[in-house]
Amino acid sequence: MSVRNLEALFAPRSVAVIGASTQPGKLGALVLRNLRAGGFEGPVSAVGLRAGEIDGLPIVAGVDALAHAPDLAIICTPAPTVPSLIAQLGRRGTRAAVVLTAGLKQRGEDGRTYEQAMLEAARPWLLRVLGPNCIGELVPALHLNASFAPGDARPGPLGFVTQSGALAAAMLDWAAARAIGFTHFVSLGDSADVDFGDMLDYLGSEARTQAILLYIESVRQARKFMSAARAAARNKPVVVVKAGRAPAGARAAASHTGALAGADDVIDAAIRRAGMLRVDTLESLFDAAELLGRRHPWQGERLAILTNGGGAGVLAADALALGGGTPAELSAATLQALDAVLPAGWPRANPIDIVGDAPVERYTHALRILLAAPEVDGVLFMHAPTAIVPAADIASACVPLLRGASKPVLAAWLGGVRVEPARQAFAAAGVPCFLTPEQAVQAWLRLAQYHANQQALLQLPANEPDLRIPDAAAAAALVAHAVRQGREWLDTGETAALLAAYGVPFVPTKVVQGVEQAVDAAAALGGPVALKVVSPQVLHKTDAGGVALDLAGSDAVRTAAHAMVATVKQRVPDAQVTGFVVQPMVRPRRARELIVGLATDPVFGPVVLFGAGGIAAEIERDRAVDLPPLNGALARAMVARTRVGALLRPHRGQPGVDEAALADVLLRVSQLACDLPEVVELDLNPLLAGPEGVIALDARVRVRAWSGARDGHLALRPYPRDLEARFTLGDRTLGLRPVRPDDGERLTAFYGEMSPEDLRLRFFFSQREVPSSQLARFCQVDYDREMAFLALDGGTVAGEVRAICDPDNRVAEFAILVAPGWRRRGLGRSLLERMAAYLAARGTAEMVGDCLMDNAAMAALARATGFRVADMPGGLHKLTRPLA
Known part of the structure; x- marks a missing residue:
């Protein structure tokens, strides 16, 4: 990560356009026209193939002909010319370049891509490169338009960074129509050098930038990105639109965890862990930035809805419920205070319907009561126009209450021209305004999610005892042995030993080779047993007919074993049955089937997964993922984010599961992920959780060779x-x-x-x-x-x-x-x-x-x-x- 020489990129004192042309349709001509039309106040130079002039500006032939080295060069020439131009500029003293040229992924005669050659030419001079294949950058406060965008950007408080050049051009036009301004508007293109991590570091400490907006298609260097994102998000709001939420098709995975932990879940986890906010659309991106830029004291998620129309209140309440929000439950004291100012027969519930004929005083009285109510964390103020009281009068009376409000207030002025003055009055008082109840509620939900992410970023977990790993060295040796043998999956005995080494509760397991040995093992265990097939070709044993439960007595075990071999070979013709696993039947009282696992994302590395387990885990798709390392608070938050998490708590007189034991398993899997980069997939499924504790009934572990630093596989550096x-x-x-x-x-x-x-x-x-x-x-x-x-x-x-x-x-x-x-x-x-x-x-x-x-x-x-x-x-x- 580096902000070195980024001042030359974003605050240059002089600029040169390399590839300037007198032909109006050429890229160099367009860029030069934008640069000069933007009003950049420093010296502007033009470099072309041959000397000439364009609109009174001399064009010199070649970089060496420049009278002075520019701080910033904008390169518009063909891909093969870029590396040598970067080298010449570096020697002259230029320290930043915007490379608009596409096609640098092609290889030159020396076998290197032009992009590789460009970076190697820039490295000796620490010359920073934006692009290639980008639309450029705009810094409105400096009147710098170093781009070929079809328009300019107005000054404002937002920093916007995008990977898509086409989107950048459209966004400029759209933002202009909404009067949205920017401190920096940056197109990264292929991000060969300057990337999201660099931009987050730069904009996170840039005084004029009040919020940072990102349009992300891909992240390359996860640890750099996470470090920069966490630092920036502590200083100001960072809002993200991540493309690719719906994958073209589900990727094949050998384990339930691998199938469930999709790339979109992982980027969600990364954004949440960094304290940023993710939104779905570009419109939401700017709405969220405007909302978060208004720093109201945050108290909690309980929302009171104040409305003069019952239908609008119902729509808002529905949107809040469907979004998982929390309506405020009005206390007896608040209800009594509202009874004194509202008409008899009002619903005495949230939403607070003050009825369509409400005079100005009814609005102000009700609003004052809700702002003072301790059980209300925020207020959604809604008004539909009536012929009784002008909306502007209501707004004028309420604005003094809102200026000193100690909790967030959002507004939905329903309608158009008749409520526009009221909407403007609220906006001028710092109240975010929306056109519909649903939009306002979505904004509240985004605000709640943002503060939840910030709380996670700045949490103070309880003082917890050190996690004791019984034998980490034995686990590392076991995994290394399997990798040296070129095996992809640990066998059942190795899996049991690995879990034991990390203190993960696992059902007692005997691995045998033949049918009669299985019979003997079952007799030694006593009581009913579970019998499972052992075959390198069979990973999902139930699907292949490789599991038999509740076998009591030698005859039952023998019969089941013979039948299992026949069924497995019928369903998986190439399966080689090498033996059986014999385990005692475990029947914890009131136990739930869960899944805890570990998967490896190609960008962010290992992720820990929790959710509903059993054979229907992939169908229910009730899961939460997070990046290791975890602590107790993060582990408990993972459980709380799932539907099954609510079912694990005590209810209707029934005890809940042992939450401490469940969190402990998540922490141990997280520690295993941190310690053993060779472990790329792990399933504990089903993991039975009950009031007396948790125990895994089945597990599988996938490994592969690792040659990097021991913690280099992690997006977040663990405790050293x-x-x-x-x-x-x-x-x-x-x-x-x-x-x-x-x-x-x-x-x-x-x-x-x-x-x-x-x-x-x-x-x-x-x-x-x-x-x-x-x-x-x-x-x-x-x-x-x-x-x-x-x-x-x-x-x-x-x-x-x-x-x-x-x-x-x-x-x-x-x-x-x-x-x-x-x-x-x-x-x-x-x-x-x-x-x-x-x-x-x-x-x-x-x-x-x-x-x-x-x-x-x-x-x-x-x-x-x-x-x-x-x-x-x-x-x-x-x-x-x-x-x-």
Whole structure:
């Protein structure tokens, strides 16, 4: 990931068009015309095949003929010419180029694609390339139109990034009709260099951009994308339209998990996990951006619907129910307050129908009551025009209440010309307005989903015990052995051993080779047994007739085994039956059949799946997926997102399933996914879950060779356990480890020891405590680009040091805080040195920080550990230490 030299791309001081032409229909002529018509204020140059002139602007023959190197070059020449042009521009000092040319996937005479040659020519100069095969970029505030789009963009608060050039042109026209403006309008094209990760990093910290909109067709570098998306989504709303929601056809998969975990589910999981919001249509993209850009305090999902028309209220309530939303249940106090201002006989329920003849006062009284009601998290205000009171009068009376509202309010002014002044008055007061009840409810549901994703991004899970894996080393050796033998699937015995090594409950299993051995194994187990065929060619045993249940006695087992062999060979003619699995029948009381699994997405890597299980798992398609690593809160959220999840809770006097045991299985599968990149598919189906616990009755595991880094297969870098250590300070031994998401309670206690002065010196402003939202951010670090080490005295935090790297890994900004009882004992120095060593090992060039000038202890510590301390404006010291 890199934002290096992107300023030259998006804020150039000079621009050159390479391939400028005097022929009006040529691409170079169109681009030059757009650039000049847009009013770009810096120098504009033109380079063509031969010297000439176009509309008074000289055309020079070749890059070397330019008087000065442009910051930005726009290349419109044929594909074979692009690599050499990039090399020439780089040598001259240009650091960014927009390559509009298509066809760079073709190969040249040296066997390389023109795209490969272009990137290799750009690399020595760190020259950034937008495209190729793109429509270009527009930066309205700079009057920069470096594109061949048919129109220009107006200035505004939105950053828009798209992979589709054709869509970009249409969107510009559509946005202009709706008076929507942009800070940046960028077409990525083939994304050979600048991609979504780079754009998220750039726009996420760009001050003018209030929200980021993405149209995505594909993601290539999942970890880069996720790191940038999580960083950007913490700063501002990021809304995504992802094309390809409905696949052309279901891909074949050998396991239920592989069939259920489709690519669209995975991108949904990635978007949710990053704290972004996904919408279905381009219109929804802009609606969501407008909605999220209005920062109303968010309290929860309970919506009250206020309407002057019963039919409109019913439509809104239906849309809310069908969308899985939560209507507010009005309290007795709220009903009593409404009774005092509404006509007798009003429905006394939500929707709150104030009747079509409502005067202005009835609106304001009802709205004031709902805004004050603690059981109401948001209000949908709806009005259908009547001849009794002008809509504009109602709006004028309600606007003062809305300006200071402590909860979100949305409006649906139903109608056209007669309600337009009212709609404009609400919009001017910051209230999002919609044309229909259904549109307004959909907007509320998107708002709720966005805040749920943000909450997941900044959650503080409970302090959970470390997940104990009984024998991870044995599991790794077992998998490696199967891979060396070139096998794709673990046999039943290996599968049972792998699950045992990770502590996943699995039914006791005996694997035998022949019929009589199966009879003996059943007798040894005692009681009824299940018999299953073992054959490399049979993966779905039930479909092949390879499962027999409730077999009691030797004769029943013998008869079933012989019949099973015959049936399997009839249904799967090439099947080689190598034996049988014998298991005791397990009948947990009130158990549910579930599925827990692991699949591998070609882009985002492993995903964990949960859902309704059994032989109908693929038919019911009731599932949730998420990216590992999981924690307890994420595991429980996966269960809650499914229909079967509601059936697992206690109801009608019946106990629920052991939720802790179920979450534990999800965590263990997640840990297995993190530890063993060779495991690409895993099924626990059925996984029986009951009040007494969970147990898997069948499992299959698919493996393949892996040659990358041990965690390189993951879209999210997991907790780096290898950085855990212990060190001695004086007569005490302390633990050192990276911060974890469940460290919220520890850090709360740590910051609670600090005086207001301690917190002022650390955070540069006075505060008595660290807010929970900030604590969540301190616990939920992205290990791929930031690190926080805790020094632990037992379970108590003695000190912490943090560093956040820029996207280019050139500079890391650090902060440090030591508990009062550990000061002047060398802990601060030890933490700083350990962070410096970590950053140097990952290739970071420089460690920097700021401290207040009256923080003499920090300045002294910095000098003692090799930092240069320089005075800065504003009463600050700048601390700098090279790490090369």
